Amino acid sequence: MAIRTGQAAINFAKGQVTNPSQDWFRLCLVFVRKCFNVGPLYGSAEKGYFGTDFRHGTTGTPPLGVPVWWTNGGDGHVAISAGDGTCFSNDIKRRGKIDRVAISFITRNWGQRYRGWSEDVNGVRVWRPGAPTPLLPAVDLSNVQDAARRDQFRPQGQGLHEKDVLIVEKALRHQGLKPAEFVDGYAGTEFRKAYAKWQKATVPPPFDGIPGRESLTKLGQRNGFRVIN
Incomplete structure (x- = not known):
């Protein structure tokens, strides 16, 4: 079967956050290998870690799309790195569900030893040194700000800068802040309300629903896009 690597593996993980294909309770290794x-191959994450051949330590930030490991003398734990110090993991915020969480949060709160990351899982190489890092989708800050200010005065379905707005809307949906039915490339009232909630959770006032660089960058770090302009 064809393996998924890099962004393709991360896209699978992201999909499990909002549309899980199964209950992932205590199935961290199953989740990661399915990404x-x-x-x-192995019956636990701990055994999976000690079965890896291409290990890296805890220095630095693990690349996008690699397994990250913890051991505790028992079952251990494994997740998949999002490349920015966060990872997709089961059972951290919600029992049996997948969520994006800081690697450091798991280390601090689960009482397990963080081991770093590996290039392989279950005997399969999923990352190699020198492998190109996929370029994340770009969101033009000025475009999104323009749409947030002007779309409310335009007819529904005729939003400005729909490509940029759609990326931001999908990220807001992944954060649980915007219903799927309002993800339409139109930065009107519902967009402003949802983005204001994100601002309140991440940055100081104002909470006006018009994206700023700091809040949009944080949203991109959580949801796999970069901010330009």
């Missing part, structure tokens, strides 16, 4: 479309 990579890799078959079963």
Whole structure:
């Protein structure tokens, strides 16, 4: 079977946050290997970690799309790195569900030893040194600000800068701040309300629903896009 690597593996993980294909309770290794479309081999994450051949330590930030590991003398834990110090993991915020969380949060709160990351999982190489880092989608800050200010005065379905707005809307949906039915490329009232909630959770006032660089950058770090202009 064809393995998934890099952004493709992360996209699978993201999909499990909002549309899980199964209950992931205590199935961290199963979740991670399915992100990579890799078959079963080890019975626990701890055994999976000690079965890796290409380990890296805890220095630095793990690249996008690699397994990150913890051990505790028992089952251990594994997640998949999003490349920015966060990872997609089961059972951290919600039992049996997948969420994006800081690697450091798991280390502090789960009482396990963080081991770093590996290039392989279950005997399959999923990352190699020198592998190109996929370029994240770009969102033009000035475009999104323009749309947030002007779309409310335009007919529904005729929003400005729909491509940029759609990326931001999908990220707001992934954060649980915008219903799927309002993800339409139109930065009107519902967009402003949802973005204001994100501002309140991440940055100082004003909470006006018009994206600023700091809040948009944080949203991009959580949801796999970069901010330009």
